[in-house]
Amino acid sequence: MSKKSHITSVGGQALIEGVMMQGPKGVATAVRKPDNSICVEYHKVKHLKDKCKFFGIPIIRGIVAFIESMILGYKLLMYSAEVSGMEDIEDVEMTKFEKWLDNKFGDKFMDFIMGIATVLGFALAFLIFFFLPVFIFNRINAACDLSLTPWQGTIEGLMKIVIFVVYMVLVSQMKDIKRLFKYHGAEHKSIACYESGEELIVENVKKCTRFHPRCGTSFMFVMLILSIVVVTLLSLVVPSELKQNTVLWMLIKLPLIPIIMGIGYEFIKYAGRHNNLFVKILSAPGLWMQRITTKEPDDDIIEVGIASLKAVITDNIEDDEIK
Secondary structure: OOOOOOOOOOEEEEEOOEEEEEOOOEEEEEEEOOOOOEEEEEEEOOOHHHHOHHHHOOOHHHHHHHHHHHHHHHHHHHHHHHHOOHHHHHHHOOOHHHHHHHHHHOHHHHHHHHHHHHHHHHHHHHHHHHHHHHHHHHHHHHHOOOOOHHHHHHHHHHHHHHHHHHHHHHHOOOHHHHHHHHHHHHHHHHHHHHHOOOOOOHHHHHHOOOOOOOOHHHHHHHHHHHHHHHHHHHHHHOOHHHHOOHHHHHHHHOOHHHHHHHHHHHHHHHHOOOOOHHHHHHHHHHHHHHHHHOOOOOHHHHHHHHHHHHHHOOOOOOEOOOO
């Protein structure tokens, strides 16, 4: 491979014992199987922006891309759990009642359980990151005779950042999550190696940085920073009586989430192609946070990252459509 540095549109995601890499034409996955071999597959992915030009409009494409990435990420996590043998381990640990339900209802039962888990996950995230900051602020503001009202958007945003950081620090202490974060590190380091023009081998990848401006962690921080600015401006024009009502204030802010999401996506795309002072300042918190969400990978984990990346930048592997 030429040592000429180049920027690519490849991005990825850590999976269970694996890595997903997404390129302009499709998605490649590499998952370490129980027999220690690596299962590599190339998956066709049909994006909405390719079917309708409206979904490719700036800002709109960010909203669509986020929803698509959530759906695709969930499907590939389930796929990697199956390939890596994680599901077999779970089957062994099932209780007699769970086995009876599984035998009686089959995949429908598991789909129902996963659906419930997903709904509960979103509800918990809403409660922690959306309701809790508003609830806490209103209590503190009431104790301060409403003197903090002009700074409501700023204070709520800062509380979200603190909650997010604390949450990620606590989660990162879990054994399984630590291993997942190693695969996250392998994903970043493999892409960094490729973008630097170096040959994709373990020795070269190990030398590369595990911090990347296009990471989802950076995207989350950009969204949090943007939300502080947008909600602070909004709080200046919304009557204080409405802001003191926790439910009403949340309903007022809800329509802003897709807009902030779309703007954040555009910035991440811009940050991936530029390295000016503006980009460095806004990217800094996300890059710092990657010290928590990525870990230095072992050689065998790097091998999986390399296999996934090689598959997505070449078209010589049999594909399998994601449905």
